[in-house]
Amino acid sequence: MIELTFTEVVIALAYLTAGIMFILGLKGLTSPRTARKGNRIAAVGMLVAIITVIFDLVVHDLVSATAGWAIVVGGIIVGGAIGAYLALRVQMVDMPQLVAAFNGFGGGASALVASAVIVGTNALLPTETGVTTALSLAIGAVTLTGSMIAYAKLQGLIGGKPVAIPGGPATNAVIGALLVIAAVFAVVTNSPAAYWGATALALILGVTAVLPIGGADMPVVISLLNSFSGLAAAMAGFTIGNQALIIGGALVGAAGMILTLDMSVAMNRSIPNILFSGFGGTVASDEEIGTKPVKRATAEDAAIALSYAQNVMVVPGYGLAVAQAQHAVRELATALEERGVNVEYAIHPVAGRMPGHMNVLLAEADVSYDKLLDLDQSNPKFGHTDVVLVIGANDVVNPIAHTDENSPIYGMPVLDVENATTVIVVKRSLSPGFAGIDNPLFYQDGTMMFFSDAKKALEDTIKAVNEL
Amino acid sequence: MSEAFIQGIVVFVLASFVGFEIIRRVPPTLHTPLMSGANAISGITIVGAILAVTLGNSFVLGLLAFLAIVFAMINVVGGFLVTDRMLEMFKKVPGK
Numbered sequence: 001m002i003e004l005t006f007t008e009v010v011i012a013l014a015y016l017t018a019g020i021m022f023i024l025g026l027k028g029l030t031s032p033r034t035a036r037k038g039n040r041i042a043a044v045g046m047l048v049a050i051i052t053v054i055f056d057l058v059v060h061d062l063v064s065a066t067a068g069w070a071i072v073v074g075g076i077i078v079g080g081a082i083g084a085y086l087a088l089r090v091q092m093v094d095m096p097q098l099v100a101a102f103n104g105f106g107g108g109a110s111a112l113v114a115s116a117v118i119v120g121t122n123a124l125l126p127t128e129t130g131v132t133t134a135l136s137l138a139i140g141a142v143t144l145t146g147s148m149i150a151y152a153k154l155q156g157l158i159g160g161k162p163v164a165i166p167g168g169p170a171t172n173a174v175i176g177a178l179l180v181i182a183a184v185f186a187v188v189t190n191s192p193a194a195y196w197g198a199t200a201l202a203l204i205l206g207v208t209a210v211l212p213i214g215g216a217d218m219p220v221v222i223s224l225l226n227s228f229s230g231l232a233a234a235m236a237g238f239t240i241g242n243q244a245l246i247i248g249g250a251l252v253g254a255a256g257m258i259l260t261l262d263m264s265v266a267m268n269r270s271i272p273n274i275l276f277s278g279f280g281g282t283v284a285s286d287e288e289i290g291t292k293p294v295k296r297a298t299a300e301d302a303a304i305a306l307s308y309a310q311n312v313m314v315v316p317g318y319g320l321a322v323a324q325a326q327h328a329v330r331e332l333a334t335a336l337e338e339r340g341v342n343v344e345y346a347i348h349p350v351a352g353r354m355p356g357h358m359n360v361l362l363a364e365a366d367v368s369y370d371k372l373l374d375l376d377q378s379n380p381k382f383g384h385t386d387v388v389l390v391i392g393a394n395d396v397v398n399p400i401a402h403t404d405e406n407s408p409i410y411g412m413p414v415l416d417v418e419n420a421t422t423v424i425v426v427k428r429s430l431s432p433g434f435a436g437i438d439n440p441l442f443y444q445d446g447t448m449m450f451f452s453d454a455k456k457a458l459e460d461t462i463k464a465v466n467e468l
Numbered sequence: 469m470s471e472a473f474i475q476g477i478v479v480f481v482l483a484s485f486v487g488f489e490i491i492r493r494v495p496p497t498l499h500t501p502l503m504s505g506a507n508a509i510s511g512i513t514i515v516g517a518i519l520a521v522t523l524g525n526s527f528v529l530g531l532l533a534f535l536a537i538v539f540a541m542i543n544v545v546g547g548f549l550v551t552d553r554m555l556e557m558f559k560k561v562p563g564k
Contacts (some may be wrong), residue, residue, distance in 0.1 A: 088553070372497045
């Protein structure tokens with residue numbers, strides 16, 4: 001057993017402190033009341049880790065050339081400035097693409113650390129470290145390019161529709177298999193060239209795996225890439241023998257995995273199905289209104305129903321985010337609250353383009369967080385809700401999920417808005433949602449269809465409420 | 469296999485369990501800040517990136533280390549800042 005020096009003990013305990021602060025920080029996120037403080041605790045934990053590594057370099061005189069210090073200080077300043085600029089400038093509606101980009105940088109950083117280890121050691125690594133280095137490289141590289149494609153899709157640089165790759169899912173399977181072969185070969189033969197081959201294949205796989213996935217499935221993709229960025233960091237931690245990386249990486253890996261599973265349950269699809277089917281991108285088109293009779297509503301009808309209600313539940317969907325109508329919703333709610341109406345919001349897990357996105361948009365519009373209800377909180381309430389206002393949502397309020405065993409959304413958790421006395425659906429047309437399924441809710445007795453753009457519908461309704 | 473590597477596995481497994489147990493309790497309303505905050509934590513790879521400068525003095529190594537530090541710092545600073553910006557908006561507005 002090798003005895004550690006005092007300094008080495010201090011360094012090891014400082015990394016442990018950073019890890020504990022990450023855990024406490026995440027614990028703070030379990031309630032909106034403590035969340036901000038939690039995030040700050042985690043940030044201080046990160047500062048502790050950075051100070052510790054610099055302390056390590058100084059006391060052990062590990063940086064031989066001045067250039068080494070220039071790289072460290074320069075990199076910290078450049079990266080910190082870019083990060084701060086991106087974080088302070090982003091609009092809340094663009095949050096999914098920013099998080100996608102950050103995932104990519106995180107994964108990329110871990111892949112670069114692994115690359116430096118291969119260059120620095122000429123790939124002469126013990127088998128177990130070789131395995132973690134190969135994993136860090138491969139997972140990090142997939143995360144880097146996969147996140148870039150996810151960013152490009154969410155930002156609208158390339159269409160949100162699934163892009164078919166030549167050969168379909170079989171191509172990805174082949175690239176994946178070659179990647180595994182190259183990685184195993186690299187570890188067994190200590191060949192730098194094989195590591196670089198595996199890295200190249202992983203970079204390609206990130207592109208070809210995410211390109212065919214449609215915009216509506218992005219919540220799952222971002223969650224999964226989030227998990228990967230953590231796993232890549234943990235693997236890099238094994239390679240360089242640093243427990244702070246292992247703890248931090250494992251926590252993020254777990255967080256991303258939970259969100260990925262949550263999202264796939266909320267979408268009623270298995271993760272392999274989302275990753276390999278290329279569905280979920282059929283953008284709802286403004287098709288002609290169906291032939292079945294519906295009850296149409298005007299802004300005045302909506303205003304009357306809402307103003308004379310006791311309890312109103314707003315169900316916001318992605319259409320609301322696209323129309324940037326969260327402030328208009330808030331205004332309508334304020335007008336109703338002034339008339340003594342109780343207004344709450346029922347938010348389905350996949351209402352936005354990433355988990356919890358809709359909540360952020362509504363919080364931005366100054367909606368109190370205790371008014372934002374999730375599936376389990378809102379479903380028991382619809383029975384005594386007078387009016388439900390569905391804005392830009394479709395599949396998540398489709399009762400077929402309970403009744404039609406043959407439907408692709410059968411078993412998917414949905415908001416049971418049909419239990420309310422009146423349902424007002426704001427929608428551009430009767431076109432089906434991304435799953436392409438007709439919604440019997442629209443033809444129900446208590447349902448009124450308000451065909452309009454989300455923002456315009458809300459503005460007209462606010463005007464009508466104020467004129468009552 | 470070295471003793472340190474085994475210890476690493478122990479730490480990894482235990483941290484994953486702690487992660488699952490805590491993060492399962494994060495309410496859906498905070499899932500976006502959770503993701504961006506967790507993302508910032510994955511920037512812990514900054515420690516590895518900084519240590520990479522000790523691996524040698526070649527130009528290639530310097531470049532790899534510099535890029536790794538830049539990428540990780542974007543993740544760290546950007547992630548924590550944007551999470552703070554989001555959480556600042558989550559307020560409980562007193563009922564009328």
